[in-house]
Amino acid sequence: MKDLLPNITAQLNDILQSLHLFVPELYLTALFIIVLVTDLLFGRRSVKMCRLVATGGMLLVIVQVINQQVTLAAGNAVTVFGGMLVLHHTAISFKLITDVLALILLMYFAWDDQLRRHPKGLSDLYTIVIGSVLGLHMMAMAINLLAVYLGVEMVSIASYLLAAYRTGNARSSEAGLKYVLFGAAASAVMLYGISLLYAFSGTLDLFSPQMAAALLHINPLSITFALALLMLGIAFKISAVPAHFYVPDVYEGAATPVTAYLSTLPKIAGFALLINVITPVIVSGQNFVNWSGVDLRIVLSVLGIITMIAGNFAALWQSNVKRMLAYSGIGHTGFALMAVATFSATGLSALTYYLFVYGLANIAALMLANYFENTENITNINDYKGLGFKYPLVSVAFVVVMISLTGIPVSAGFTGKVLVFSAVYDVYQQTHSAWLMALMATGAVTTVVGLFYYIKIPLNLFLKRVEFIPDESSKSTNLVVFSTVIALLLIIFGVLPNLLTKVL
Template identity: 45%
Template sequence: MNDFLPNISLMLDSVLDSLLWFYPELVLGILFILVIITDLFFSKRFQNAVFLLTSFGLGVVGYFILLQLNAPSETTVFSGMIRPDKLSTYFKVILCVVSLLFLLFIRDNKELKSHDKGTGDLHAILIAVLFGMNLMVMSSNLLMIYLSIEMVSVGSYIMVGYISGTAKQTEAAMKYALFGAVCSAMMLYGMSLVYAFTGTLNFIDPAFLSGLSSVSTLSSGIALGMIMVGIGFKLSFVPMHFWTPDVYEGAPTPVTAFLATGPKIAGFALLIRLLDSLGGTKAALDFNEILGGIALITMIAGNFSAIWQNNVKRMLAYSSIGHTGFILLSVLAFSQAGQKALIFYLSIYALMNMAAFMLADYIEEKSGAKNLDEYKGLGQKLPLTFFLFVIVLVSLTGLPPTAGFIGKLLVFSAALEMYNSTGSLLVMVLIIAGALVTLVSLFYYINVPLNAYLRQSNHEVEITEIKTFKIYLSLFLTIIILVLGIFPQLLTSFIVI
């Protein structure tokens, strides 16, 4: 113990210096406490207090993140725990926007608003989860990975089971919690093995790579594979995708929209971090090839399963699995151009999914239609809604003139560039598969306009399209998607790496 005493002042100084890079998270921490206090004492008198405080707080967080974007840190801070570099700051911008959209979404969701528990606690959980996701994209230490993934996971379990108003919701929450806990326990065991092999938890440390290379491929493969299980749960790639459709269907729609975007994007950032430290040398086994295989299977499985779905949220869940496979392709093609393509695609992906779930939620609230065959004849009754829905689905498919097309184009060209430089057969197969599943995805997306416009319903119901806040919000998102489809440089010029 006495050996450490002279170092204490040095350590304290380094912590204080590191705080400079931690402003967004500090604000989130303070905000978390403030929101709980406000919800306890003031929410009865001022109904909007919690919402206003949270959105104002997230605005401040966004401001600090933008400040960080101008002056990112080149080194790790907090003695190698986190690395707030430029790439992670871009991810933090996306995550902050996703959280803001989620906040607006729950404000206009009948199911959550009308519940007597209120949405105050949900705001606090959102802030905690955003804190976890920010740590996730910055982490450079195995302990930080575990800590942040658990922070996000535990928060998301509560989000899914927040109302528990129906049997399905509790079932979704239970499946999510049990599956997630098993995956994170496996990840922790994998980390303990990696720690045993390398003697360090800091995965950008050179000792980490050399330690992994010194053991047999089988041992390091098992250990790293177990860590991948934990990340794979967040990304929901095959074979860790079983929970996705069930949880997406059962959870309240705003929560589904959040799960499909926020934690997934943070998981991709984490994957890039880890691959970055493993790459370069043939450390253990060729992870790129395994991930390429996973990407291929995920693309095919996600898109083909989506064809048979009748429930809209289930269909969107499988389509998001398909998108995961596609994004994995851009993670593999992670060069200078690949980074740009990935960030562009992920931001568009977040906007598209948010808009799609908002519209599905609106249709469900207005007409009670949860399944595709119940959409029959709704196109005339809810004209604006379905018009927007079709544009969003076109963008999810990746057809012009939407931003989804530009995103796919950027990913494909980054992958082609990688093929030209490496000549890897796997990349070529992935590119071809990516193009083919885009065609397949048309088959299930087209079911929405097909039912809504061309088929007639047997029983007539009176529905009037009352434009709520949610419709204006999705109109706004759709306009962004269209504008970015025509002028992508509005966003790409912003991404300078």
């Protein structure tokens, strides 16, 4: 016992010293409790109050994250809580992206007619989302395998609850069930990989010299198998092939604002986690597996190529808006993997910009789809015929968002793709890797393919007329205003990307 006392004292001191670097997460914890208690105290009358508290508290969290971005010098990395988490520029940028998008979603939830009319109300939903954001922060900072698993599970449990939130709705229940089954399998696979790495090395710290030294003496095939299981769990969060099968059904069955959540926040945090997992390999300049047959850059390149092809070509055949956006989201995951495969600071910078503008555009696209669902009760692209003349402002905003998602010039999506291509080409000039060239070629081809399914919406809105167009409805004004603002931002960030890159 006496031998343990100095260690306990040192650990307590480390915890106390780490708290000032954990302020946004402490705010999120307090906010989660406050929203939960507000719901319990006021019951059905608490919806507006919970929404106000959640959005106001999220603003405070964003301020704290920006403060961390300002105070922590660029290039510096600080570990907290005994090496469980790391705080550096990239992690803070990912936290800021998820927090801004979470704030938008917290405002958006109440604008969906089906969610608003649900007997349960929205109070529980705000509580779940705030709790999930804490998990997203954990994923962005985790460098210990235990912290990795805890962060992933916090987000996963929240996602399951959100997907099945509309109890009584058959599609929502089916979406929740499928998500739970696939999620449980992915979680078990990832945990098995973590347990193998721990058994091989005797440590959970990815950056520990002990882990790298121990793994060099283990059978290479065993290490490869363990890392593959770990990566498969992360692939589930970012909806990359082969862990993408659940995406279209879950996204279609969930409420549209929940689809906006599932298609952006867990994916962005998943990329932050992927970076944390592969960083030890980049820093050490060698793979964990001391075997020339395994090259992490080749693995990520192949994964990116297959994911781009699978997502974009499957989206071509979709007529449901949410399913089309689900498959296109898989394609965007593959494109984002291009930036990760560079293993460079330029690639990371391009990745943060790309994911943020993708998140904005995807949420705006689902908001606009939600508008037509509210006003016309339609979810099929073919039913949009002639509605561009009935709802001109909404339709023009929809076209701008589609332009950004496609990557056509002047939009932020185009700038994001240019930054990713530039980062990959810079590394290609140094390494002359055939896989990087294959990535760029696939990215260019699938971008053209994306134009063919994204253009279906503008085509139906403006170029296919109907005989009779009834008077315009005045519903969902908030969706019109907010989606139009996002569409304008996508143009502004496309023309003036420095406004965004300086912050991220």
